[in-house]
Amino acid sequence: MSTREAVGFTEEELGELEIILLDEDADAALEFLKRAVWKKIEAARRGRLKCHLNVGTIDAVEEFKADKRA
Numbered sequence: 001m002s003t004r005e006a007v008g009f010t011e012e013e014l015g016e017l018e019i020i021l022l023d024e025d026a027d028a029a030l031e032f033l034k035r036a037v038w039k040k041i042e043a044a045r046r047g048r049l050k051c052h053l054n055v056g057t058i059d060a061v062e063e064f065k066a067d068k069r070a
Contacts, residue, residue, distance in 0.1 A: 007040045 009017070012037050020028045046067070 005041045005044060006036055009036065 013032075016036075017025055017032060019025075
């Protein structure tokens, strides 16, 4: 099974990415991936309804409501 995620970038992030690529800075690239890409993917995933069979809870509806209130 494959999963696709779309990530949007601000103008500032695109500028930062361009600098990283021009400098070929591996450390900055990893930090950018963690901050600007992975955190956005995690946030998108948290926003989705999960099946109670996948998360180990009995009442997925109540868990979903609680997540939305938080």
